[in-house]
Amino acid sequence: MGKNVKFLQGNEACVEAALYAGLDFYAGYPITPSTEIAEHLAYRLPQIGGKFLQMEDEIASICAIIGASLTGRKVMTATSGPGFSLMQEALGYAVMAEIPCVIVDVQRGGPSTGIPTHVSQGDVNQARWGTHGDHAIIALTASNHQDVFAITVEAFNLSETYRTPVILLFDEVVAHMRERLVMPEPGEVQLVERLRTSVKEGVDYHPYLPREDGRLPMSDFGGVHRYNVTGLVHDMWGFPSTEPRVVHALLRHLVDKLENRTNELARFKEFFLEDAEIILISYGSSARSALHVVEERRQRGERLGLLELQTLWPFPRDVVRNRCAGTKAVVVVEMNMGQVMQSVKLAVEHPERVFLANRIDSVFITPADIINILRIIQGKGV
């Protein structure tokens, strides 16, 4: 038995990855189906000198991690739809003030308190537009525990690189099921550490003055520099400004720093796409059912492929457009009423060839559900 092989829940894989990435501050309010993340971090973080705080609610939780991140910690919180709704205001604050943080939303049935113990993928657009105002965001997902690990480490790396909140959109099925995880050795996966300013003590530090490469070095809040942090539109000193030039530049910066890197940020997996006549597009746990169908149908000689998206926002439109060029049909497999399908339709050349195979009754989508849609598209009836 290899010592790096574990058999655990997806939530635990997320915890292992967060600790691997250097998480040392977690604040949260437990909620099904994300609770195991809080449970395991409550046990693990104190062992390594990290801090675990159970807060009074999700608003306090995200505010606590934003504050801790400013002081130089690597931070995370985890919740589900109802808690994620409460976090939207402060999420916007983290976007505006450009504070690295990782927010896990383990999706369950919604809206409102919905169905706590059953699966859904209904928060995709909430991750994109849950907080108000023009902005860009990174949202990532994964379909198995090895990928949950990799994408969680990636979330921390991207949040530090681009000084942005990163949302991990997992779902109940992947979060609760148990399967193998092979833990990477320390150093095996590259980690991005906080870019700190080289400005010395006693010298003015401008928190929002970019370096030549466009990045904004940070200074641990409460350390040697005094500076202002605000959710208001601000200048390079971090003080509020209504100067149109400043307002325009800031909004462009917040959007462009991610949207201009859409291809760079695109994480995805391809299965049998080379000669595929019909492409399934899926993500998270739904991609497991989709891959089941693809592998089974390939054995019968049907030219079916799967594009599994791991970056949902910024939406990898070029990847989707390129991979789907020339296919007879594209079937988006998801557990909502077509949230990713909308983005796929905007991306592809022939939106009329995009179909939806979905399920919204709290039951995990089965291979048979997908096959039924394929039969209709192929004119075989049901």
Place this chain on the structure above:
Amino acid sequence: MERCRLVFSGSGGQGVITAAIILAEAAVLCEGLNAVQSQSYGAEARGGATRSDVIIADTPIYYPKVLQPNVLVCLTQEAYNRFSAIIRPGGLLITDSRYVKIQRKVDALQRELPIYRTVMEQIGKPIVFNICMLGALIALTDVVKPTSIINVLKTRVPSDFLEMNQKALQLGMGLTGAARA
């Protein structure tokens, strides 16, 4: 190996989910196989019909749930009533003879085993009911080796209780000889 799809069902507190996790963990950590375990959440976890699905295979497992189990374990009448119809034709149905009265013929090998009675007579503590069931299951299916289960038990069970669990596993394995005859 043939892909093995198992459903464990019973009532909350009988340890069916723990048994499912132990089996799947033994397959992954001790035998290098792939396994996926999932379970029903919610009110049924505290009484009512609880269920855990396990798939064991030497190939990748994508769809993680079990629609038609090759092996179905029912430890209460309610679980039997609810799940016995989903068994794959030619599969194996294991029930506990104290808790379940077989009501219809299904196209499967039916094993009514005195698991609870044996545990209470030989050990006297119902806490190892689930491990005894696991013993019967691995004896009937050979899905993992007994030593693999014992190795997992060593990491999960307090050392004072290990011997009792090992005995329960052996008792369960012994039950199937009589049932086979």
